Amino acid sequence: MCGLIAYVGTVDAQPILLDALKRLRYRGYDSAGIATLSQGNIHLCRAPGKIEALEEKVALNPLLGTMGIGHTRWATHGLPTEANAHPHRTEHVAVVHNGIIENYDTLKKSLQKKGVVFTSETDTEVILHLFDASLSKGNSPQEAAAEVLPQLEGAYSIAVLFAQYPHTIIGARHGPPLAVGRGENGSYLGSDAFALGGFTDEIQYLEDGDWVEVMDRSVTFHDRDGLVVDRPIVHSHGVMGPVGKDGFRHYMLKEIYEQPSVVNRVLEAYVHPTQGTVNLPIEYEDLKDVKRCVILACGTSYYAGLVAKYWLETFANIPVEVDIASEARYRSSSLCKDCLCIFISQSGETADTLAALSLATQTGCQTLSVVNVAQSSLDRLSRMTLFTFAGPEIGVASTKAFMGQLAVLALFSLWLGRRKNHITPHIEKARLQGLIELPIHLESVLGQAQDFQTMASHLYEKRHMLFLGRNLMYPIAMEGALKVKELSYIHAEGYPAGELKHGPLALVDSHMPVVVFVPSTPLIEKVISNIQEVRARGGQIFLIGDENSLSKLEDVAVSEVKIPGVQEWVTPLLYVLPAQFLAYYMACLKGTDVDQPRNLAKSVTVE
Ligand code: M6R
Helix, strand or coil: CCEEEEEEECCCHHHHHHHHHHHHHHHCCCEEEEEEEECCEEEEEEEECCHHHHHHHHHHCCCCCCEEEEEEECCCCCCCCCCCCCCEECCCEEEEEEEEECCHHHHHHHHHHCCCCCCCCCCCHHHHHHHHHHHHCCCCHHHHHHHHHHHCCEEEEEEEEECCCCCCEEEEEECCCCEEEEECCEEEEECCHHHHCCCCCEEEECCCCCEEEECCCCEEEECCCCCEECCCEEECCCCCCCCCCCCCCCHHHHHHHCHHHHHHHHHHHHECCCCCCECCCCCHHHCCCCCEEEEEECHHHHHHHHHHHHHHHHHCCCCEEEEEHHHHCCCHHHCCCCEEEEEEECCCCCHHHHHHHHHHHHHCCEEEEEECCCCCHHHHHCCEEEECCCCCCCCCCCCHHHHHHHHHHHHHHHHHHHHCCCCCHHHHHHHHHHHHCHHHHHHHHHCCHHHHHHHHHHHCCCCEEEEEECCCHHHHHHHHHHHHHHHHCCEEEEEEHHHHHHCHHHHCCCCCEEEEEECCCCCHHHHHHHHHHHHHCCCEEEEEECHHHHHCCCCCCCEEEECCCCCHHHHHHHHHHHHHHHHHHHHHHHCCCCCCCCCCCCCCCCC
């Protein structure tokens, strides 16, 4: 996943490249580098670690030139060292790459037989040497692109700079997106519209298989057969301005606090202002023959899908399967024409989710994406889109985007239930009221931050922990465990409370903390029995519940936090907030990098 940028124009390239790399760091932050071209020489600077390290380095030795390429890396092949950082260069060519070249080993061996010496462990370096070899035969950059690209297998987007061609950058896309922008001072190539924000809001996306010649004043697109083609211009409307922390210590904390506003924005967009009914910008006509829903997503977005399964089955009486996109993409048999496939994604660029969308499209399913980023690949490629209105999410750990996903999926479930006549207008309004009141309750839980900090102080030094919940709380238990894993590097698992006795109970002893989400629901007595099973083995109980549920569990917990009672169906939106707070404060107490945890990236654009 990595982010790339290229610029060719009339002003200094270095500040433009660095600015874009900062926007792109959500794609990876293992290392960063830039290369510029002036007077026939390629100048290179790379640094392991975050972009600030690169900035410090180039401040001492600025790179000259009005064209260049840049890269921020999430390591796939090779450690995050300077040698493995992009751009990779020879005397004649420099290249940056996002993706994986699957046949790199074969290509590398063949190049090595011809005497090429490799200086990194990356798959990217084969691209570099293939271009170099092609140029050394006298080919132009365009001829080299036509010769090299068909040899590459896998998923990639690349930008290539040529020492002898001071006006041309070649870009190519096979899988991960690549966008071209034209501004006053020149032309740009970037991993997405986000990279190009601030320079231009007129974007053209390469289609899969396209390659492009980017020059100061012109851009020429070629399709996979080399034919010159045109690609539509889309406007990104300033979605991409810089995002600050607004006085919060971390982006994640700021984003946690934005969640009541996210729910309000979703309600404003999708609830009829006077009738008080769900009003979505999609046609039921397109969905009336649907017999089954298949929800496909990854990570936190997958857990949003698991919550939606309960809602859709209850309100719309439709069977729902939820699958991890990286698994589903290789199981075509699970899809059929009368399926509605729902794709959930913050970024809209997750490679596995996009691959699942492509499969669903080929199968002839109806496709609906629930995405945060407008103009993302999922938005552009699926038949219908519902936006989550979370705004830019910078923290790698997803918080407000999950809240937006749940709010949209909640409304979609009510909408479908009404259209299918499975729920009455009265039920729709009554349930909707629960969601309309939710932001007030979210605000109230935000006011309890200190309580979660106290609970976190009991947990942050542990090596393992369990999260338990039943029914709608089961996905929230898994989401809580994921947040703790990614932020605190503590091994955590989320389990359905009733499943513990089928194995995981063996893990429980006096060292095992067990966090239980226990809202007042018809299943409360069952959850209480599960809590007693843990207590009987000496497990340390941490409770998050409401007044009624906690009154049944006196003197049971090491620590507990009481949060407001809400309609049962909206409990996932409320209970995820304590899970986020807990993980956040555990990470702060542990001293980990909250906004950019190790080994991760915000957008996972490789398989
Ligand atoms: O952009 P997406 O929603 O498609 O991303 C999916 C996952 O990579 C993402 O939710 C990931 O699990 C988060 N870092 C979790 O906090």
